[in-house]
Amino acid sequence: IPVDPFDLVIFGGTGDLARRKILPGLFRRFNSGQMPEEARIIGAARSDMDRQAFQNMIREAVAEFGGPHDPEALDEFIGRLDYVAVDAMGDGGWEDLKSKLREGVVRAFYFSVGPSLFGALAERLRGFGLADDDSRVVVEKPFGHDLASARALNVTLREHFHEEQIYRIDHYLGKETVQNLMAVRFGNMLFEPLWNAQYVDHIQITVAETVDVGGRGGYYDKSGAMRDMVQNHLMQLLCLIAMEPPARFEPDSVRDEKLKVIRALDPVDYHQIVRGQYEADDSQPGYRAHVDNPRSTTESFVAMKLSISNWRWAGTPFYLRTGKKLRARASEIAVVFKDAPHSIFGPEAGTHRNVLTIRLQPNEGMTLGVTIKEPGPGGMRLIDVPLDMSFADALGPDAEDVPDAYERLIMDVIRGNQTLFMRGDEVEAAWAWTDPIIEGWTARGDVPKPYDAGSSGPEDALMLMHKDGRKWRDIR
Ligand code: NAD
Structure with a gap:
C-alpha cells in the first residue's frame, strides 16, 4: 500500500x-x-x-x-x-x-x-x-551522552516541535523479528500465561558483533558499549520482552508500558556487571590501538545481570551482554523456561528446558525448543528438538519483501506512526538508569577485563552466570 x-x-x-x-x-x-x-x-x-x-x-x-x-x-x-x-x-x-x-x-x-x-x-x-x-x-542516535545532555536535547527539540512530531530512531525497533515478538506475545494464548517469574527461569539478551571499533574509534572511545548499545538497543529489547500487554498497538500505549519497565529496573550492583576490552593478537591490533589511546579504559564489551522489581518479574534475572570483536555476529533473545516440576520419566531420561529463541540477526526468526521422546526402541529417553520459524522458509517469496529496519521506520514516519520510535521520557529514563553505573566505574577507576578477539568475552562474564548455576548460550 x-x-x-x-x-x-x-x-x-x-x-x-x-x-x-x-x-x-x-x-x-x-x-x-x-x-x-x-x-x-x-x-x-x-x-x-x-x-x-x-x-x-x-x-x-x-x-x-x-x-x-x-x-x-x-x-x-x-x-x-x-x-x-x-x-x-x-x-x-x-x-x-x-x-x-x-x-x-x-x-x-x-x-x-x-x-x-x-x-x-x-x-x-x-x-x-x-x-x-x-x-x-x-x-x-546517539540521543545524548548522559541524562543531562539527553534532557537538554529534548528541551531544544521541543522548543521547536511537539513530541508528536519527533521520531527518535532506534533501528532495532524496526526489525521484523522485534515486531514479531509482540505478535507472538500478544497474538497467541500460548505464551503470555507463562511469561512471568513463575515459569521463566531467566532471560538472556545478546548482541554480539565481530567488527572492531576501527573507523569509529574516536567516537566510540568517548562512549563505550554501555552508552553505544545497552542504554538504547538492549534496553529497548528488554522493554519489549518484559512489558505488560499494552491496551492497544498504538504509540503511547506501547511506550507507556516500555517506560514502566525501565522505571522498575533495580539499580545494578557493580558485582553484577563485567566490562571487557579486546586485546591485540598476533595478527590484529587491540582496542587501545584502534582508538589511539594506550591507556583507554572504555569498555568494548559489557555483560550484566538485571532485575525488574514488579509482580511479573520479581525473581527472574535478565542477563544482557554485548561486545565488539566477538566470536560471531549474533543478536538474540532467549527466554529460558523453568524445569518441569517433576520428571515422571526418571533421572536416566534427562531433563530439558524449553527455550524460546528470538533471533534478530543473522537469519531473523524464532525457535522454540521442545522436549520429545528420542525416536527408536531405546525406551523413554528425552531429546530437545527445535520448532523452527524462519521467515524465509515459512513465508516463501513474501519474505523477500520484508523491509529492513530503516525502510520500515522511514515509512512509519511518513504514515505518522510513532509506535516504533522512542519517546523523550523513555530515553531520559534509560539514561537515568545508565548514568549511575557509568559514574560508579569512573569513581572507582574501573579497568575493563581484557578478552581475546574472536572469543565470547572475558572469563568473568561466563562466571557471572556460572555462579548462578546458569550458562550463556553459545555465540554462533
Ligand atoms: P557522516 O560523517 O558520514 O556524514 C555526516 C553528514 O553530515 C554529511 O553529509 C555532511 O555533509 C553533513 N554535515 C556535517 N556538518 C554539516 C553542517 N554544518 N551542515 C550541514 N550538513 C553537515 O556521518 P554518518 O555516519 O552518516 O552519521 C550521521 C548520523 O547518524 C550521526 O548522528 C551518527 O551518530 C548516526 N548514525 C550513523 C550510523 C552509521 O552506520 N553511519 C549508524 C547509526 C547512527
Whole structure:
C-alpha cells in the first residue's frame, strides 16, 4: 500500500548512513511500490555539489547497497532526488531548500548528522519557515551522552516541535523479528500465561558483533558499549520482552508500558556487571590501538545481570551482554523456561528446558525448543528438538519483501506512526538508569577485563552466570 505523497529532506544526505542505509532502503520501498509518484527526496548537506552530482553519488551507493535491481527502476528513483547545499550552523542554502518544498504533502526532515547539529537544524527549520506543526523530524542516535545532555536535547527539540512530531530512531525497533515478538506475545494464548517469574527461569539478551571499533574509534572511545548499545538497543529489547500487554498497538500505549519497565529496573550492583576490552593478537591490533589511546579504559564489551522489581518479574534475572570483536555476529533473545516440576520419566531420561529463541540477526526468526521422546526402541529417553520459524522458509517469496529496519521506520514516519520510535521520557529514563553505573566505574577507576578477539568475552562474564548455576548460550 503506497504511503501519502511526501517531501523527505535528508540532512547529511551525503553521509555514510544516508548512502549505506537510508537511500538504498528508500529505493527498496520504491521498488516494492510503496512510494507514491509524487514522493520526493532532497539531500541537504554541507558539500557544495549540484543535483546531478548528488544523483550520481546516490546511484553508486544504491547500486552497491540496494540489492539486486532493475536499472530502469533505479533511473526512475534517482529522478526523484534533488540536492541543496545547506549549512546547519549558518544561513546559507535555507531559502533555496524552502523553495523546493511543496504544499499539501507530508513534510519530513531526517537529521542524519552529528547530534551537535540537531538543535541548530530544528531552530533553522522553524526560523526559515520550512517546518510547521504538521512536519516531522527524525533524529538519529546517539540521543545524548548522559541524562543531562539527553534532557537538554529534548528541551531544544521541543522548543521547536511537539513530541508528536519527533521520531527518535532506534533501528532495532524496526526489525521484523522485534515486531514479531509482540505478535507472538500478544497474538497467541500460548505464551503470555507463562511469561512471568513463575515459569521463566531467566532471560538472556545478546548482541554480539565481530567488527572492531576501527573507523569509529574516536567516537566510540568517548562512549563505550554501555552508552553505544545497552542504554538504547538492549534496553529497548528488554522493554519489549518484559512489558505488560499494552491496551492497544498504538504509540503511547506501547511506550507507556516500555517506560514502566525501565522505571522498575533495580539499580545494578557493580558485582553484577563485567566490562571487557579486546586485546591485540598476533595478527590484529587491540582496542587501545584502534582508538589511539594506550591507556583507554572504555569498555568494548559489557555483560550484566538485571532485575525488574514488579509482580511479573520479581525473581527472574535478565542477563544482557554485548561486545565488539566477538566470536560471531549474533543478536538474540532467549527466554529460558523453568524445569518441569517433576520428571515422571526418571533421572536416566534427562531433563530439558524449553527455550524460546528470538533471533534478530543473522537469519531473523524464532525457535522454540521442545522436549520429545528420542525416536527408536531405546525406551523413554528425552531429546530437545527445535520448532523452527524462519521467515524465509515459512513465508516463501513474501519474505523477500520484508523491509529492513530503516525502510520500515522511514515509512512509519511518513504514515505518522510513532509506535516504533522512542519517546523523550523513555530515553531520559534509560539514561537515568545508565548514568549511575557509568559514574560508579569512573569513581572507582574501573579497568575493563581484557578478552581475546574472536572469543565470547572475558572469563568473568561466563562466571557471572556460572555462579548462578546458569550458562550463556553459545555465540554462533
Ligand atoms: P557522516 O560523517 O558520514 O556524514 C555526516 C553528514 O553530515 C554529511 O553529509 C555532511 O555533509 C553533513 N554535515 C556535517 N556538518 C554539516 C553542517 N554544518 N551542515 C550541514 N550538513 C553537515 O556521518 P554518518 O555516519 O552518516 O552519521 C550521521 C548520523 O547518524 C550521526 O548522528 C551518527 O551518530 C548516526 N548514525 C550513523 C550510523 C552509521 O552506520 N553511519 C549508524 C547509526 C547512527
